Amino acid sequence: GQNIDQPTEMTATEGAIVQINCTYQTSGFNGLFWYQQHAGEAPTFLSYNVLDGLEEKGRFSSFLSRSKGYSYLLLKELQMKDSASYLCAVDRSGGYNKLIFGAGTRLAVHP
Amino acid sequence: EADIYQTPRYLVIGTGKKITLECSQTMGHDKMYWYQQDPGMELHLIHYSYGVNSTEKGDLSSESTVSRIRTEHFPLTLESARPSHTSQYLCASSGVRGSYEQYFGPGTRLTVT
Numbered sequence: 001g002q003n004i005d006q007p008t009e010m011t012a013t014e015g016a017i018v019q020i021n022c023t024y025q026t027s028g029f030n031g032l033f034w035y036q037q038h039a040g041e042a043p044t045f046l047s048y049n050v051l052d053g054l055e056e057k058g059r060f061s062s063f064l065s066r067s068k069g070y071s072y073l074l075l076k077e078l079q080m081k082d083s084a085s086y087l088c089a090v091d092r093s094g095g096y097n098k099l100i101f102g103a104g105t106r107l108a109v110h111p
Numbered sequence: 112e113a114d115i116y117q118t119p120r121y122l123v124i125g126t127g128k129k130i131t132l133e134c135s136q137t138m139g140h141d142k143m144y145w146y147q148q149d150p151g152m153e154l155h156l157i158h159y160s161y162g163v164n165s166t167e168k169g170d171l172s173s174e175s176t177v178s179r180i181r182t183e184h185f186p187l188t189l190e191s192a193r194p195s196h197t198s199q200y201l202c203a204s205s206g207v208r209g210s211y212e213q214y215f216g217p218g219t220r221l222t223v224t
Contacts, residue, residue: 097213098169
């Protein structure tokens with residue numbers, strides 16, 4: 001089967017660092033995406049990893065280990081506006097962007 | 112900001128009615144997608160298209176149908192709505208060479224009574 005696992009919920013304090021993990025088992029792999037989705041809104045793109053290693057983009061970084069089927073999203077200097085769901089998604093389709101999504105991790109940032 | 116639009120944003124309709132959810136993008140993307148998402152749950156791909164006159168069913172079985180007659184337009188139709196179709200429907204597009212991200216529309220929240 002194909003599945004993507006993420007923690008359901010996480011809480012963190014404003015200004016702190018949080019790591020959201022994602023493990024996947026899919027029939028193919030052509031890259032892993034992280035999206036942010038605020039309640040009632042559409043997902044917005046955060047990062048894309050296709051090779052092993054860390055990709056850094058401002059306060060957000062994403063890591064991938066293809067051999068372990070594992071990724072994480074690292075959020076630094078948390079702000080209240082970072083309270084949202086974070087969706088891990090795998091492209092199985094050789095570049096056609098046919099994604100399978102995890103259920104998402106709801107992050108609550110407290111003052 | 113992505114230029115992808117969906118109408119209507121909210122729709123409440125009775126059982127048995129035919130409905131069409133509209134999706135348009137002005138970015139010239141060749142790939143377009145329809146997802147279904149229930150509250151707090153994952154997005155499920157129900158239809159996708161790699162270009163004009165190309166449509167395929169996604170991972171989640173759906174009674175809806177789609178068409179792609181123009182690059183910018185990818186409507187979804189339900190011939191006879193049922194309460195089980197109540198959900199949020201999200202349209203997305205991608206396709207600029209070298210760019211992999213999907214841009215999502217604001218979604219249509221459908222309630223079938």
